[in-house]
Amino acid sequence: MAIEVRVPTVLRKHTGGERKVTGSGATLRELVDDLETRNAGLRGALVGDDGSLHRFINVYVNDEDVRYLGGINTPLDDGDSVSILPAVAGG
Amino acid sequence: MLAGDISQAVGDTPLVGLPSLSPPGYALYLKLEGHNPTGSVKDRVAKYLIESAERDGRLTPGSRVLEPTSGNTGIALAAICAPKGYKLTCVMPRNTSEERRALLALYGADIVFSPASEGSNGAVRVATELAADDPDVYMPFQYGNPANPQAHYETTGPEILRDLPTVNALVAGLGTGGTLTGAGRRLKEHDPAIKVFAAEPEYGDLVYGLRNLDEGFVPPVFDERVLDGRIKIDSRKALGATRDLVAAEGVFAGVSTGAALAVALRVCTPRRLPEGSNVVVVSPDGGWKYLSTGAYAAGDLEEIAARLQDTLWA
Ligand SMILES: Cc1ncc(COP(=O)(O)O)c(C=O)c1O
Numbered sequence: 294m295a296i297e298v299r300v301p302t303v304l305r306k307h308t309g310g311e312r313k314v315t316g317s318g319a320t321l322r323e324l325v326d327d328l329e330t331r332n333a334g335l336r337g338a339l340v341g342d343d344g345s346l347h348r349f350i351n352v353y354v355n356d357e358d359v360r361y362l363g364g365i366n367t368p369l370d371d372g373d374s375v376s377i378l379p380a381v382a383g384g
Numbered sequence: 385m386l387a388g389d390i391s392q393a394v395g396d397t398p399l400v401g402l403p404s405l406s407p408p409g410y411a412l413y414l415k416l417e418g419h420n421p422t423g424s425v426k427d428r429v430a431k432y433l434i435e436s437a438e439r440d441g442r443l444t445p446g447s448r449v450l451e452p453t454s455g456n457t458g459i460a461l462a463a464i465c466a467p468k469g470y471k472l473t474c475v476m477p478r479n480t481s482e483e484r485r486a487l488l489a490l491y492g493a494d495i496v497f498s499p500a501s502e503g504s505n506g507a508v509r510v511a512t513e514l515a516a517d518d519p520d521v522y523m524p525f526q527y528g529n530p531a532n533p534q535a536h537y538e539t540t541g542p543e544i545l546r547d548l549p550t551v552n553a554l555v556a557g558l559g560t561g562g563t564l565t566g567a568g569r570r571l572k573e574h575d576p577a578i579k580v581f582a583a584e585p586e587y588g589d590l591v592y593g594l595r596n597l598d599e600g601f602v603p604p605v606f607d608e609r610v611l612d613g614r615i616k617i618d619s620r621k622a623l624g625a626t627r628d629l630v631a632a633e634g635v636f637a638g639v640s641t642g643a644a645l646a647v648a649l650r651v652c653t654p655r656r657l658p659e660g661s662n663v664v665v666v667s668p669d670g671g672w673k674y675l676s677t678g679a680y681a682a683g684d685l686e687e688i689a690a691r692l693q694d695t696l697w698a
Pocket residue numbers: 383384424426454456457557558559560561562563564638640641668669697698
C-alpha cells in the first residue's frame with residue numbers, strides 16, 4: 294500500500310532533504326511508524342509520547358485535517374495523500 | 385441605508401444565491417463582506433476592537449494603535465482610527481499584495497514589515513516585541529481579543545440567521561478563526577445540527593519556512609471545537625474557484641473566497657450534508673486588492689497559481 298506524504302521544509306532533516314516520501318499503513322499511526330523506520334526522528338516531530346499530534350503541527354489526509362477525522366487513528370487507503378504542515382495564522 | 389458616519393455603515397452585507405454553481409440538491413449562498421466600507425469582513429472586527437478599547441479606557445485622543453495583520457484588519461483599523469485621531473502602526477509580512485500597502489499608506493498608517501518567510505506568525509512575533517518595548521501603544525491583538533469573534537457572534541451570525549433562517553451549514557476561511565468561532569457558535573446555538581467547515585489556505589514552502597515547530601501559533605480566539613471539518617485549499621484550487629465565481633455568477637471576489645467556495649462544493653455530498661441543505665459561504669473580500677498579484681490576469685492558470693502560492697491571501 295503506497296501513501297504519499299508531503300513533508301514541510303523544517304522536517305526534511307529527517308527525510309534526507311526529500312519533500313515527498315512514501316509509506317504504508319492502514320491508519321495514520323501505522324503510517325507514521327512505518328515512516329519512522331526509514332526517516333528517523335519524524336515520529337517524534339509529529340506525535341507526543343501519549344501518541345497524540347503536537348499542537349503546532351497539522352496533518353491532512355486528502356486535504357482534511359485529521360483532528361476532524363480519526364486523529365492518529367484515521368484510517369488510510371492505498372493512494373491517499375498525506376500532508377504535514379506547520380500551523381500558520383492569517384488575518 | 386442611511387449612516388451617520390462610516391463606522392455605522394459596517395455590516396448588513398448582502399447574502400446572494402449562487403444558482404449556477406450550486407450542486408444539484410444543494411443551495412449555496414455567498415455573504416459578500418467586500419461590501420463593507422473598506423472592502424472586507426475586517427471592518428466588523430476593527431469596529432469592535434476599537435470601540436471595546438474605548439469603553440475600557442485604553443484609547444485616548446492621540447493614542448497609537450499597533451497591530452499585526454496580513455492586511456485587511458490593518459486597512460479596516462486605519463479607516464476607523466484616522467477620523468478619531470488615533471495613529472496606527474501595522475506590522476505586516478512582506479509577501480502581501482501591493483494594494484494593501486498602498487491603502488495603508490493612503491490612510492496615513494505606518495507599516496513595519498516582518499519577514500516573508502515567517503508568514504503571519506512573524507507579524508505576530510514582531511508586533512508583540514514592539515508593543516513590549518513601548519508602553520504608549522495599544523495593541524488590540526485580533527488573534528487573542530474576544531472582541532474579534534464577538535463581532536461575528538453579534539453581527540455576522542445574526543444577519544445570516546435573519547436572511548436565511550433555514551441555513552444548514554457555514555463555510556468560511558481560517559485566518560484568526562474569528563469568523564468561524566463567532567458566527568459558527570451563534571449558528572450552532574440556534575440549531576446544533578448546523579455544520580461548520582473551515583477553508584484553510586495552503587501556501588508554498590516559503591510561507592511555512594524553516595521555523596521551529598515549537599514556535600507555531602494557534603490564535604487564542606480560535607475555538608477549534610466549533611468546526612466539523614477543516615479542509616486545506618491550495619492557490620491553484622482557490623484561484624480556479626474564484627474565476628468560476630466570476631464566470632458563472634458574475635461575482636468578483638478575493639482568492640480566499642474561492643478557497644471557501646471550493647470547500648463548500650466538496651462538503652455538498654449526502655455523506656456530510658443531507659440533500660436540500662442551504663450552505664452559507666463567507667466571502668471575506670472582493671478581488672480588487674489582488675489585481676496586482678496577477679491572480680486575474682490572462683495566461684496559464686498553473687503558472688499564475690505557482691506565482692501566487694507564496695503571497696498571503698488570508
Ligand atoms: C482575505 C481574508 N480571508 C479570510 C480571512 C480569515 O478571517 P478570520 O480572521 O476571521 O479567520 C481574512 C482575515 O483577515 C482575510 O483577510
